[in-house]
Amino acid sequence: MSAIDIRGVSKRFGTTPVLHELDLTVAAGEFLVLVGPSGCGKSTLLRMIAGLEEVSAGEIRIGGRRVNELPPKARDIAMVFQSYALYPHMSVADNMAYSLRLRRTLPAEIARAVGAAAGKLGLEALLTRKPKALSGGQRQRVAMGRAIVRKPGAFLFDEPLSNLDARLREHMRAEIKKLHRELGATSIYVTHDQIEAMTLADRIVALNGGRVQQVGSPLDLYDRPANLFVAGFIGSPAMNMFQAHLERDGGTPMLTHAAFRIPLPRDLALPDGAALTVGIRPEHIVLGAGPIRGTVDLIEPTGLGTIVHLTLGGTAIKAFSLERHPLSIGGDVQLDLPLARLHLFDDAGVRVGD
Amino acid sequence: MRRRPLYWAVHYCLLSLYVLFALFPLYWLLKVALTPNELLYSEGIRLWPSRASLEHFRFVLTHSDFPLFFRNSLIVSTSTAVLATLVSSACGYGLSRFTFRGKSALVALMLITQMFPLVMLVAPMFRLLTPLGLTNSLTGLVIVYTAFNAPFATFLMQSFFDAIPRELEEAAMIDGATRFGAFRRIILPLTLPGIAATSGFVFTAAWSELLFALMLNSSARASTFPVGLLSFVSKFSVDFGQMMAAGVLALIPACLFFLLIQRYLVRGLTAGAVKG
Numbered sequence A: 001m002s003a004i005d006i007r008g009v010s011k012r013f014g015t016t017p018v019l020h021e022l023d024l025t026v027a028a029g030e031f032l033v034l035v036g037p038s039g040c041g042k043s044t045l046l047r048m049i050a051g052l053e054e055v056s057a058g059e060i061r062i063g064g065r066r067v068n069e070l071p072p073k074a075r076d077i078a079m080v081f082q083s084y085a086l087y088p089h090m091s092v093a094d095n096m097a098y099s100l101r102l103r104r105t106l107p108a109e110i111a112r113a114v115g116a117a118a119g120k121l122g123l124e125a126l127l128t129r130k131p132k133a134l135s136g137g138q139r140q141r142v143a144m145g146r147a148i149v150r151k152p153g154a155f156l157f158d159e160p161l162s163n164l165d166a167r168l169r170e171h172m173r174a175e176i177k178k179l180h181r182e183l184g185a186t187s188i189y190v191t192h193d194q195i196e197a198m199t200l201a202d203r204i205v206a207l208n209g210g211r212v213q214q215v216g217s218p219l220d221l222y223d224r225p226a227n228l229f230v231a232g233f234i235g236s237p238a239m240n241m242f243q244a245h246l247e248r249d250g251g252t253p254m255l256t257h258a259a260f261r262i263p264l265p266r267d268l269a270l271p272d273g274a275a276l277t278v279g280i281r282p283e284h285i286v287l288g289a290g291p292i293r294g295t296v297d298l299i300e301p302t303g304l305g306t307i308v309h310l311t312l313g314g315t316a317i318k319a320f321s322l323e324r325h326p327l328s329i330g331g332d333v334q335l336d337l338p339l340a341r342l343h344l345f346d347d348a349g350v351r352v353g354d
Numbered sequence B: 001m002r003r004r005p006l007y008w009a010v011h012y013c014l015l016s017l018y019v020l021f022a023l024f025p026l027y028w029l030l031k032v033a034l035t036p037n038e039l040l041y042s043e044g045i046r047l048w049p050s051r052a053s054l055e056h057f058r059f060v061l062t063h064s065d066f067p068l069f070f071r072n073s074l075i076v077s078t079s080t081a082v083l084a085t086l087v088s089s090a091c092g093y094g095l096s097r098f099t100f101r102g103k104s105a106l107v108a109l110m111l112i113t114q115m116f117p118l119v120m121l122v123a124p125m126f127r128l129l130t131p132l133g134l135t136n137s138l139t140g141l142v143i144v145y146t147a148f149n150a151p152f153a154t155f156l157m158q159s160f161f162d163a164i165p166r167e168l169e170e171a172a173m174i175d176g177a178t179r180f181g182a183f184r185r186i187i188l189p190l191t192l193p194g195i196a197a198t199s200g201f202v203f204t205a206a207w208s209e210l211l212f213a214l215m216l217n218s219s220a221r222a223s224t225f226p227v228g229l230l231s232f233v234s235k236f237s238v239d240f241g242q243m244m245a246a247g248v249l250a251l252i253p254a255c256l257f258f259l260l261i262q263r264y265l266v267r268g269l270t271a272g273a274v275k276g
Helices: A044-049 A093-100 A107-119 A136-148 A166-183 A194-200 A220-221 A228-233 B006-036 B038-041 B055-065 B066-097 B103-113 B117-130 B137-162 B165-173 B179-207 B211-217 B225-230 B240-270
Strands: A006-013 A016-026 A031-035 A057-062 A077-080 A156-158 A187-189 A203-208 A211-216 A240-248 A251-255 A260-263 A275-280 A286-301 A304-311 A317-319 A330-337 A343-345
Touching: A006 A044, A016 A057, A016 A211, A031 A044, A044 A057, A044 A077, A044 A156, A044 A187, A057 A156, A077 B165, A093 A107, A093 A136, A093 B165, A107 A136, A136 B211, A136 B225, A166 A194, A166 B038, A187 A194, A203 A220, A203 A228, A203 B055, A211 A220, A220 A275, A228 A240, A228 A275, A228 A343, A228 B006, A240 A317, A251 A275, A251 A304, A260 B055, A286 A317, A304 A330, B006 B055, B006 B240, B038 B240, B055 B066, B055 B211, B055 B240, B066 B103, B066 B137, B066 B179, B066 B225, B103 B137, B117 B137, B117 B211, B137 B179, B137 B211, B165 B179, B211 B225
Parallel strands: A031 A187, A031 A203, A077 A156, A156 A187
Antiparallel strands: A006 A016, A006 A057, A203 A211, A240 A251, A240 A275, A251 A260, A275 A343, A286 A304, A286 A330, A304 A317
C-alpha cells in the first residue's frame, strides 16, 4: 500500500496545455475518484501516474519515491483499462499470471495467487477460457483479477465500468467497493459518471479544463459545491440555476429574480446590484405550498418519485419530489425555495455567502 | 441469418462459374504441358489430348537450366520475403505507435516511391549496382526487391498494428514487460496473420518479377525463372510445351508457400471484420 503524491504536475501535448500545476495527495489505502467531463485531463493524469504519459513539469511520488523517470513496470502499480485490455491469445489464468511470470515468481506461488484471486472474483470455472469466450462482465472481472493478483502498491482504474450495461455497472460498482474494503489498497479511479464517483469515493477530485475544481468527501461536494462547475456536475438531475441579482431593501439584501424575491441574511458582504447565480437541488424545492408560482411543463414519474419540469419567471427548472402531487401539465403550482437550501455563486462562479 | 435454398443455389452457382473462369488458364497451362509436341498443333483446341506424356517435364528438368533458375528464384524470393517482412514490421510498428518529427513527410516520401514507373528506374539502378558488384548477383536482386516492396509492406503492416489496441501493450508494460517485451510476447503473436499476409505478398511479387531480373542479371548463373521462361522463346518459334511445363513447376513453391501461411492469411484478411 503506497501513498501517492502529486506536486505541481503539468502536462502539455505539443503546445496544448492539458493539466495546470496540479497538487494532490492520496493517502495510503484511500479510494480517490477523479471525476470530470471528457477532455478535463483526468485520464491523462492517471496515465501519468501509471507511467504511460510523460510528466511535462512537476513531480509524482509513489510510496515516497520519485517515479517521473521510471518505466511503468518499476512503479509497483496495477491498472484496469476501460477496454479491459485482456491478452486475446492467452487464457484467463494466463492473463492473470502474466505479471507474476514476468517477475519470475515460482509456479506453485503463481498457481496459488491466481487461484486466490479467481476465488475472490468468482472466476474459478472460467480459468481455461480465452477472453473472447467471456461476457462483458466476466471480462471486467478478469481485468480486476489481473490487477489484484500481484498485490501492487496502488490500483489505477480508467473508467472500468463504462462498457457495461446499467445493471451490471451497478453490480460491479458494489463489487469494487467491497474489494477495496477487503484489500485496503490505495486506489485512484477515473470516471465521468458522478454517481460512480459519489458511491465509491473516500474523496472526490472534481477536474475541469485541466484544473482541480474541488477536493472533498462526496457529500462535501454535493452539499457545498465550491463553484458553479461542481454544482452543475455533481447530482442528477442537475442543480437548478437562476440568474438573479441583489437589491437592498432598507438594509436587507433581497435576492431578486423575475419569479421571486428572497431576503438574505444582513451580514452578506456583497454590493447592491451584484449579479448572482442561485442554485437549488431539485429535491430541495418544496412543491405544493409557498409564495412562488411556477408553470408545470412536464411530469416524469420515476416510480421512486416524480421529476417535475417547471418554468419560473422564464427559467426552466426541475423539481424532484418523493410524493405524487396531483399536478397537471400546463397548470400552475405554488412552491418554495427554502433559504437554507440555496447555493449562491458570484459572477466569477465562486461560492459566496457561507 | 437463414436464407432460402434458392439463394444459396444461385450463390454457389455464381461462385462456381467464377472459380471455373479463374482456374481455366491454369488448366490450359497443365494441358499444354502434358501434350506431346506432335499433337500440340494437329489436335487444335481439344480439351484433353488423345495422349498425355511427361516428356516436356523430363526435358525441362534434365536438359535445361531450369533447375538452376528455379533454385535462384527460391533463394531470391524467400530472402526478399524474410527481409522485407522484418523491415516493414519494424517500420509499421514505429508508424503505428509513435509520433515523431517528420512522420508525415516520411509517409509521403514512401508513397511517392510507389508512383515511379519501374522502367524509369532501371538505368539508374544499374548504375548504382555496377560499381558495387551487385549486378549479375542474387544479392543485388534481393536488395532491389526488398527496397521496392518495403514501402507497401510497411503500410500493410502498419494497418495490422493499428488494428491492435494500444492498451494491450500498455497493460503488458504495467504488468512488468519492457516495450520490446510487450511487442514480442503480446503484439507479435497477435500480428501473425498480418505477417503471413505481408510475406506472402512480397514472396509472390519477387517470384514473378521480370524486368529487373532481366536487366540487372545477364548471366544464366544468376537468372531467375521468369527470365528462364523467356529462353523458351526463340526468334522463329516458341516451345510451348516446355515453357508450360516450366510454368507448372514454377507454380509449386508459390502454392506451397500459400498452403503454409493460409491458416494465418484467412484470419489476416478478415481481421477487424468480426468483433472480439
